[in-house]
Amino acid sequence: MTTLTSLTDEARLVISNLADTASDLAVPSVRLGITGLARAGKTVFLSALVHNLIHGGRLPVFSAAAGHRMTGARLQPQPDDAVPRFDYEAHVCALVKDRIWPESTRQVSELRLTIAYESASYFYRKLGPGKLHVDLIDYPGEWLLDLPLLGKDYATFCADALSRARAPGRADIASDFLAQMAEVRPDAEEDEATAQSLSRTFKTYLAACRADAHALSMLPPGRFLMPGDLDGSPALTFAPLDIAHDAPPARAGTLRAMMERRYEAYKTHIVRPFFRDHFARLDRQVVLVDVLHALNAGPDALKDLEVALSEVLGAFRPGKRSWLASVLSRRIDRILFAATKADHVHRSDHDRLEAILKRLVARAADRARFKGAEVDVLALAAVRATREATVKHGGTELPAILGTPLPGERVNGESYDGETEIAMFPGDLPEDTDPLFAKADPRNEAAHARYEDAQNSLQFLRFRPPQLDTTAEGLELSLPHIRLDRAMEFLIGDRLA
Template sequence: MRAIARRAARVQSFSLTTGALNAYVERVNIGKEATDLILNDIADRILRGVETVQGGVHEALFEPVIRLGVTGLSRSGKTVFITSLVANLLDRGRMPQFGPATAITAAYLQPQPDDTVPRFDYEAHLSALTSPEPHWPESTRAVSELRLSFKVRPAGLLGGLTGQKTVHLDIVDYPGEWLLDLGLMEKSFAEWSAEALQAARDRAEGEAFLAVLDAADPSAKQDEPTAKSLAQSFTAYLQSARAAGYSDCTPGRFLLPGELDGSPVLTFAPLPAGEAPRGSLHREFERRFDAYKREVVKPFFRDHFSRIDRQVVLVDALGAIHSGPKAVEDLRRTMADILLAFRPGRVGRIMSLLGQHKVEKILFAATKADHIHHNQHPRLTAIMEALVRDARDRADFAGASTQAMSLAALRATVEETMEHQGQSLDVVRGMTEGGKQAAFYPGELPEDPAHILSPARKGAERWLDAQYEIMKFRPARLTLRPGEGPPHIRLDRAAEFLIGDKL
């Protein structure tokens, strides 16, 4: 509590300083408008600090809040993961590996605490998955939030004396593409341009954009038609690269612009090094790049990402393997870059009282495990562990707890064994996008992850000894008994790792 008193004293001292600052700015003849801006900024920071302390004290002492961030790159299954997780935490009949399941006496959805963030549309997404003609819900396109509250019966001898406690789970859903943008904060326009242009040259998808860039003169006077042409061509390249399985497609808002679509802050592109006279296209693109970091990336980190203390990163590892060695190596580097955006480690009780947050636990999960037979799940998990080895080592060193696993938030297939050319094949069967039942054999994943990662690190164009196929399945029709959530694979183990200790 002494730390809280010291923090309050600093806040009071800070407020007294505003009078001295006001006298100073009058002496140096700063205009009234500038003075008001400075004082308003200081007042805003003081208020934010006081609210943070108050919120931290209330949460730590009365109703603890777990802030769980859910992210992943496009098509990794974030929306389905959150929907199935919430449904299975409300009805825990399929959660045998979730330790606190028997201690939870009630679970219910509440209004989210932040009125300025869209609510995760859980009911609509669950309806899409459980309707008579089930279909996949709309994917994540912006930040959203959902609060799930638990009444928990404490364990141990004192459980009967203390009574039930309330614990809130705030789930924050945000696009992984936006998370990658945090890495731009420490890069200059020249550094980012060099990396982005090199990536475009190494990929067939970048040819059209490079042709448009070659026809432009970055040192010429800036004009908006040229700027739009370059930005649109660069965006088309990023979309094609993402569709081809590449992960490092930044800036992320070019792919998911939201309300910023068409704005100047999204109208720039990487340019080769060269002269940048005042008023030139190069100088304007550099200014817009800095504005993107300041007006888009920094507020996202401040308002959403910096408050998260548990994190799950969903990865479509099977999709990357299907796309080839280059996509796998790109995914490995992206996973390492994603961890740099986190602040892994543990926060002491006093720091948590003051509203300080670090990501204490990170789960790296390979999704769509139902697309392969269960006897290959250990191999997929081993590949996932190898893919994120660099990222996990850094997090473990910083004091965070990490885990890698393979899972399916919603099981869309069943398993069978078929005879094919005198051999027994372990297959999965499900409803294809075309509406037909089909059995599918994706190929054997290697027992040694090095057989995947070594060709990827060496820049191989394709797999030498095998091809790994994928198939898109529709969600299966569900018949849920009372008390059961949707069928899944290891979602209970994921929940146990992420929030079990807090309940």
């Protein structure tokens, strides 16, 4: 087993941290990582957070804003010249003007927001107004799935990948890949055509797993699903082979040696630089989780999400914040787990949505707390796309949500055009979360029945972003949200005290 960082990596991290500490002497900064697996809403979260801070959104739980101590917030040139800028303006235009959801995160990007504030402390207020740079780092959640690979050799990667592919919830999806792999001898002579063909079939299987019908989350290597400029490179042209975990070293010139060499190149040239240059420099982290999407897809998706979150969060570097630690070895001292799209259910179900997420991240959260980090779990909607109402059905009043479904969304066989607002009862999330996590064995009919009862009564649609309200003076208000202010308070409230 290898470690996540080498001595050289750690030395480079110390140098980076020293540079960050020196710049913080003028204006303090906090580096906030924003991630989540596919479709969790990373781009929307970051855009809405900045929009509400800049435009004076309704943030009653964010103490600096609620107490009128925050005197302004504005975007600044970002400090890392080699990192693409998060395209905030285009994303907000998509949300506000076009009422469409912005493009998903495809690469690491960054944005610096500077908040001007008055301290809550009488002593520090006498020293003058304060400033805080908030460096927001957005990166694809799929890349998180690669971090555990730094601690696994090729044989372990193969064993894990094939164990997942052969599992009951995946075997049908992976059938083409498994059939092709069964015809390949690992000790055969290395051959580029075989490597490309097997890798292509493996990538097709991973992409099928991610599709809405399955919504599976454990899909490493993550760059296989979003290769970018590296598409077609040898470092992205490998696949797992059926080899014993304790097999002797690969013989030079064999297909196995070729695949193993490329796997190690993937870790060296793709995963390790991401960890060293971005992930290991974070101070705080938001992990967004689309719990409702997994519930819609069924028990296999929910179990897979639980495993994925446990795996990737094991790569975090949590710890208590201190000046010396931030110089020598930066640690994440606050982690927020957020169940997104809380506006897709009635507020009476928000506590239940949080309870499901707490079950999903329980092991990772306990690990982080043990290391000294603060952890919070909440249900939120960074942009609230629905409103709440009450509808009558069969003489019974039901809590409903009002919104405009995206084009093509269907309810009871009816397809919507993206212009029609509807009222719907999405169902109640189960008060008892145990049935959702009980179906580990498909032969367990009782557990299966409990899950079906809990899941079948639910229906979640995707809605268009809302039409923004305007004041009597014609001023457009900021993007509406659910608990975005509570997220802000946990993540940066203490730095503005």
